[in-house]
Amino acid sequence: YDTRYTMDHGRITDGVQIDIIIPVHNADKTIEEAIRSAMAQEMPLKDCSENLSISINVCCYDDGSTDKSWDIMEALQVELTKDETVLREPQTTQTSIPSCLIISKSEDGLSRGAGFARNRAVQIGKTKTIQGIEHMHRFLCLLDSDDVMHPSRVYEQTKELISIKSDSERNCTILGCTFDRDPPDSTWHYARWANELSDERMYLERFREITIVQPTWMMSRDWFESLDGYIEAPHKDSGEDLNDILNLKAGHKGLRLIHPVYDTKLTLRVAEDLRYYYSHLHAGGKLRLLRTEQPLLTYRHRSGCSQSSQTPRKLLLQLRVLAFEKTVLRAGWKDHDGKFCIWGAGRDGKDFIKALSPDLRSRIACIADVDEKKIGSGYYCNRDIGLKIPIVHFSLLARDSSIRQNLQHSFQSGDVDSASFGRINKSKSESVDHRPAKRVKHGPLQLHAKDLDQESIEKFQSLPVVICVAMYRTGGALEHNVSLIGRKEGGDLWHLC
Numbered sequence: 001y002d003t004r005y006t007m008d009h010g011r012i013t014d015g016v017q018i019d020i021i022i023p024v025h026n027a028d029k030t031i032e033e034a035i036r037s038a039m040a041q042e043m044p045l046k047d048c049s050e051n052l053s054i055s056i057n058v059c060c061y062d063d064g065s066t067d068k069s070w071d072i073m074e075a076l077q078v079e080l081t082k083d084e085t086v087l088r089e090p091q092t093t094q095t096s097i098p099s100c101l102i103i104s105k106s107e108d109g110l111s112r113g114a115g116f117a118r119n120r121a122v123q124i125g126k127t128k129t130i131q132g133i134e135h136m137h138r139f140l141c142l143l144d145s146d147d148v149m150h151p152s153r154v155y156e157q158t159k160e161l162i163s164i165k166s167d168s169e170r171n172c173t174i175l176g177c178t179f180d181r182d183p184p185d186s187t188w189h190y191a192r193w194a195n196e197l198s199d200e201r202m203y204l205e206r207f208r209e210i211t212i213v214q215p216t217w218m219m220s221r222d223w224f225e226s227l228d229g230y231i232e233a234p235h236k237d238s239g240e241d242l243n244d245i246l247n248l249k250a251g252h253k254g255l256r257l258i259h260p261v262y263d264t265k266l267t268l269r270v271a272e273d274l275r276y277y278y279s280h281l282h283a284g285g286k287l288r289l290l291r292t293e294q295p296l297l298t299y300r301h302r303s304g305c306s307q308s309s310q311t312p313r314k315l316l317l318q319l320r321v322l323a324f325e326k327t328v329l330r331a332g333w334k335d336h337d338g339k340f341c342i343w344g345a346g347r348d349g350k351d352f353i354k355a356l357s358p359d360l361r362s363r364i365a366c367i368a369d370v371d372e373k374k375i376g377s378g379y380y381c382n383r384d385i386g387l388k389i390p391i392v393h394f395s396l397l398a399r400d401s402s403i404r405q406n407l408q409h410s411f412q413s414g415d416v417d418s419a420s421f422g423r424i425n426k427s428k429s430e431s432v433d434h435r436p437a438k439r440v441k442h443g444p445l446q447l448h449a450k451d452l453d454q455e456s457i458e459k460f461q462s463l464p465v466v467i468c469v470a471m472y473r474t475g476g477a478l479e480h481n482v483s484l485i486g487r488k489e490g491g492d493l494w495h496l497c
Helices: 031-039 045-050 069-080 114-125 153-162 167-171 188-196 199-204 221-226 242-246 272-282 313-329 347-355 372-376 401-413 454-462 477-483
Strands: 006-008 011-024 042-044 054-062 094-096 099-105 135-142 173-177 179-182 218-220 286-290 297-300 340-343 364-369 379-382 387-393 465-467 493-495
Touching (some): 011 031, 042 153, 054 069, 054 153, 099 114, 114 135, 114 221, 135 153, 153 286, 179 188, 218 221, 272 313, 347 379, 387 401
Parallel strands (some): 011 054, 011 135, 054 099, 173 286, 179 297, 340 364, 364 387
Antiparallel strands (some): 006 011, 135 218, 173 218
């Protein structure tokens, strides 16, 4: 290994060890290509001895596969690790990064989920470490068993992390990269959103989705271990229950995102990325996206085959709402008796309300919307959970009185060309007409239920707001409307959809 590191009078001084973490479960159709892509990483020849020295362990853990995944990994280990380097045709500008394949599998043949498998893959990476180096950076690079790394991924992400001058910031950063999709148009809206997010928007939209796709993550091994890695589902025969898993170690700085009502031993097998993501942010972790001219990963979409596609959307919402409750509703929004407003009387708004803890539902002051039918209904009533919440025109949230009056005039006059209106668009086309249908009623429209008292209405102007309408789907109308109500995103306003 000595030739892989910079030397000082024959003594190794610096090095970077990358453990590529691959959980495997019934992936015999794709695992070979994933492993070969991880073992075929390269870097510019000019950086090999002068600036950056890297070594790779490709760490695969088979989580109870019942297909030929393990046989394929065993054969690859024999083939690819003879010289601990993948040999290719000589190149003038690039050189191979030394790599070693390490594999392991569950002793009892039972599957425990992707979080458990990733943790085991991280552990086996410790079995092959470099000794006697003064300054060793150890990073984890995540990869799914059906995805493909482009040849320069490890080099580009390693170089970016090393460039962070502050040790503390580098050690607590999740660095993602841009990706392409296979098939190319699969989940196009999500792929475009994730690849184009600015550094600021990665934080501001954290409750909508995971803003950095897990198979693109690279991070410090020390940081990962300080958060105890991924939450693991208990063994089916163990006496361990959810309370045992919820108990944090002394000094633990992360967040155990386990839903006290909806999580079970079975559901703890899924959404491991979401749970870790919020633990990372809660502990003060940073997010960064490396934007390169060419994507560094091919992120495959296999409908119904991946664990993420099998994770119930309802559970993902419940976990995101739980994280929002713990870090915003219960931690920050305490003024005005903790009251807040929801924007969106449609399905997403109602789902958010039902996902809230019962004591927090009582703090909802109103639901704002732009739709005259919903506003005209007066209230959102749900007898099953005992709620009756007024539905009002969003102009009542505006703090500036002149803006409020102009919005109300546009609404009541039926100005459908106004920028304060917009319909949801789910198509890929940018040329969709986002204007609402022509007015249903003639004459002035009501802004709220007639029996709503003025004192309550005036309070809406000062309350924080949760947006439960999909962003980037209304031709800019939603974003324009939100900008008019005088809230600060990331402070007294958050997007949940």
